[in-house]
Amino acid sequence: MKPEPHFAAFPMANPPSYSRWLATGSTLLALVGGGGVLLRPFFEPRVTALLAAGVLLAWFLALLVCTLSFRLNRHTAQCYREETQQVSQAWWAQHRRQVALVESVLIGAAGTTDLHWRRVLAGKGSPPSVQEESGGQAIRLLQVFGADLVERERQLARQLATTWQQQRKPAALPALQCYWQGSPAGWSAFVQQMAQECPDVQLPEHPEPWQGMASLDAIIERLHGAPAEARILCAGCQSSASSRDARLPAGEAAVLWLLGTQGGARFTCGERFAAEQDDLAEVALRAVRQAELEKQAEACVAFSQPEVTQLGELGWPLNQHQQDAYWGELEGLQAMVVQTLAACHAEQHASPCAWLASDPDHTLALGVVQPDDASS
Structure with a gap:
């Protein structure tokens, strides 16, 4: 963009x-x-x-x-x-073009279904326990075993494919493109498990690498004017290494999006903030304008950003649905997680929900998810 x-x-x-x-x-x-x-x-x-x-x-x-x-x-x-x-x-x-989140799967230590995440967003779910590892603290999924992070990511990928099949029962998938956030080994495990769960779903050997908001920009452009049945698959797994010096415990998660032109909560490309060159107030206002809102959304799903404190002063409700304690450090998967949760909140309450996370190439990324037209 x-x-x-x-x-x-x-x-x-x-x-x-x-x-x-x-x-x-x-x-x-x-x-x-x-x-x-x-x-x-x-x-x-x-x-x-x-x-x-x-x-x-x-x-x-x-x-x-x-x-x-x-x-x-x-x-x-x-x-x-x-x-x-x-x-x-x-x-x-x-800049206001949108794509629809037709299907989604989110797996973390606090749950694997929409019901789990709605309880988390409602403040009814307790954060998962923090484990002590040799390298430091971590938040881990109990159903994933072993200390090797590559193997844990493979298990997460297989669980992601199985959960998608159980939750949504996907049919043949005419995906225009596939994006993956994670290692090649994780993608191979995801493809192998999908071949067992859903033989009709054909996935490429080498997906496009997920690059945060830059990839979402490209997807929105690709789907603009595409047929109603067009789909783009975005997925990823992350199992972070624990560290004594880290601000957050190491975390792990898996997420899957099936994006289309209509039929779910609507994503925009969001806004990106670089501390060395942007004014945060202008970026935040642009995110509100992008969503065509008169003021900030009343809800915001976010990971804490200690280096940026002005958003709270600008009226963004950053402490309402903060996710640090539920996920830990997710590195490149952070934005996909909060966007998925924001979509869940928007659909449940039929109102826009903001999100805030880190971005691979910027200080942070932020935006607003709109509920589906049919449900709002």
Whole structure:
């Protein structure tokens, strides 16, 4: 997505001072009249009259040029304003394009179904226990075994495929593309398990790597104008290594999206904030404008961002559905998790839900998920 266009102000010409022009004209007229009288002994009356007419004509032409220049400047400014408005409107129309979350699966230590996540969002579910590992603290799934992180990710991938089959019973999947967040070994395990669970689902050997909001941008562009049955599969698994120096315990999760043009909560591409070059207040306002809301959404699913504290001051309810204690450190999967939870909240309450997480290439990413048109 290209950045929002900004245009310099058009240089506006000052309007002619007609009082000065009239004063100048009156002075010239007086000088011409007086000069004609004084020069009458030296020049013929016809020559004197021509000189006077020439001076007055020059004054009139100068006034005419000044007036036309001013009117032309105003006309050009109006054309410039209309053209920049058209460019800005076209950018916003593209920036507000959406995709639908047709199906989703979210697996974490606190649950595996929508019912579990609705309880978490309602504040009824207790955070999972934190385990002590040799490297530090961690939040782990009890149904995943072993200390090797690659093997744990393989197990998460297989569980993701099985849970999707149990929850949604996917039929043949004419996916335009597949994206994966995680290791190649995890994708291979996911493909193998899907071949057993749903032989009709054909998945590529090498998926597109998930790159956060940049990938979501590309997906929205790809699905814009696509047939109603078009689908794009996005999935990922993460099992983070524990560390004594980490701010959060190591976490692990698996998530799956089946995106289409309609039929579920609606995602936009969201906004990204880079601390070294962006103003957070402007980015937050742009996220609200992107969702076509008059004010911030009343709910926000978020991971804490200690380096950014101004959003709370801007009215974002960051502490309402904070997810640190339920997931731990998820690295590149963080945004997909909170977006899935925000979609669950939006569908349950039929109202927009904001989300906030880290992004691979920026300080953080944020946005708003809208409920499905049919349910709102």
